[in-house]
Amino acid sequence: QDRVQKRSNLVRTMRTLASKILRAGKGITYAGSLQDVPPPLEKPLTNYIKESNSRMVHLVPLKEPSPFMSPSGKKRSTKPPRTIGVLIIEKTEESWLTPLLAERAETVATHVSTAMQNARTHQGVFLLPLWKWLGRGCGLFEGRTFLKVLLFVLLFVGVTGGLMLVPAPYRVEGKGKFLPVKQQDIFAPWDGEVVAIFVKSGQRVEAGQPLVKLQNVDLETQLIETQNTYEEKRQLLVTLVSSIQAAHAKYDRAEEIRLRGRHAQTQIEMQGLKARIDRLQKQIASLTITAPLAGTVATFQLEQMLSHRPVSRGERLLEIMDEDGDWHLELDVPENRLGHLMSAQLKAPSEALPVDFVLATKPENTYVGTLKKTASRTDVSVEEGSIVKVEVQVNKPELPNCRIGAEVQGKIHCGDKSLFYVLFGDVVEFVQRRVW
Structure with missing residues (x-):
């Protein structure tokens, strides 16, 4: 027969018998008697003998051959070889x-x-049909050195020319955050200890609403001492008025003039003390910090961070952002990309370059914004090194589920460059920096 009939009884019984031998991993021989045949193999062997009319059947398991040399540095495996087939002789x-x-x-x-x-190893080669096709193509040039060189040169020139001549959009990438435009940091007006927190993280607050209360024992002590001194001066003033009246009644002109001088001096001192008391009271009142604008408390874990904590004057306590107003992106652009950005701004009709960005909270959608502002100085980022901050204007109604501080991946369109530079620009700039 030219072809094996897989559905024939003989082929099916042969396949069943071979699968049993594969599992057992040991060969058997039938020479007219089933006496030496293991019980699990008796039935499939009997069925096969009936179909084949064989008087002798010898089944030899085909073991996976071991490699000629073991890999360097590794011990030869002690596992028994795997059975990969069965040789049937009848x-x-x-x-x-x-x-x-x-x-x-x-x-x-x-x-x-x-x-x-x-054969199994050959069939397991990754992308085998592709390698066969490439092999047949390369076989056409076997022994033809000139054609090989010519083909290589033509391919190289074609690919290089295409990369150099075909334009492609060049985009500068930057990572950043999605934030409201209107935001305000709240700083400690004086040294002190946080004794009360009136708001929680994420809470909506109105302008003038108390946020945090500080306590400064030194200011309170100074206020008490100043008030006591002021009271002493007030009592002294009452005494001086009585003494002036007594000296006037006795016609003691010299004493009266002296007492009136002390009276005037005491009044001046009391005015200074009163001004000091007012100033200390205002300072103590300013320790109850209020919201400068309506918005949301954006500081995370406010209670754990500030409760009963000593703070210094000018230290940032919390941050308020207006979620109802406009939003923008704050992107960190690597400093080595700033030249492309500035060049694109000079060539564009306006400096508002288009920006594509995706939000970490919704990465399946791409949104569009425009470049609004570029920082005039370079900052240092732990992850990116030297960076320049840029602000991107966005249309808030198009952005669902706005979250303060959501991570953003933005790409600023900087015009067209050659496809070669778009793909290998980093390599070109590296060579320029090192060689120049």
Whole structure:
């Protein structure tokens, strides 16, 4: 037959018997008796003999051949070889296995095992049809050195020319955050200790609403001392008025003039003390910090961060942002990309370059904004190194689920450059920096 009929009874019984041998991993020989055949193999062997009319069947398991050399630095595996197939030898006229046939069967099994393993390895090569197609193409130039060189030169010139001549959009990437435009940092007006927190993280507050209360023991002590001194001066003033009246009644002009001088001096001192008291009271009142604008408390874990904590004057306590107003992006652009950005701004009709960006909270959608402002100085970022901050204007109604501080990946359109520079611009700039 030219083709094997897979559905025939003989082929099916042969396949069943071979699968049993594969699992067992040991060969068997049938020479007219089932006495030496293991019980699990009796039924499939009997069915096969009925279909094939064989008087002798010799089944040899094909073992996976071991490599000629073990990998360097590794011990040769001690596991038994894996069974990858079964060699079936049958005789229809004689019912015994001769020693010569058994020896030849083992030799054939060794060669067949090697051939099967090589075929399995060959078929397991990744993208085998592609490599075959490439091999057939390269075979056309076998022994033709000039054609090979010519083809390589043409391919190189074509690819290089295409990369240099084909324009492609060049975009400067930057990472940043999505924030409201209107925001205000709240700083400590004086040294002190946080004794009360009136708001929570994420709470909506109105302008003038108390946020945090500080306590400064030194200011309170100064206020008490100043008030006591002021009271002493007030009582002294009352005493001086009585003494002036007594001196006037006695016509003691010199004493009266002296007392009136002390009276005037005490009044001046009291005015200074009163001004100091007012100033201290205002300072103490300013320790109850209020919201300068309506918005949302954007500082995370406010209670854990500030509760009963000593703070210094000018230290930032919390941050308020107006979520109802306009929003923008604050992107960190690597300093080595700033030249492309500025060049694109000079060439564009306006400096408002288009920006594509995606939000970390909704990465499946791409949104569009315009470049609004570029910082005039360079900052240092732990992750990116030297960076320049830029602000991007966005249309808030197009952005659902706005979250303060959401991470953003933005790409600023800087016009067209050659496809070669778009793909390998980093390499070109690296060579320019090192060689120049």
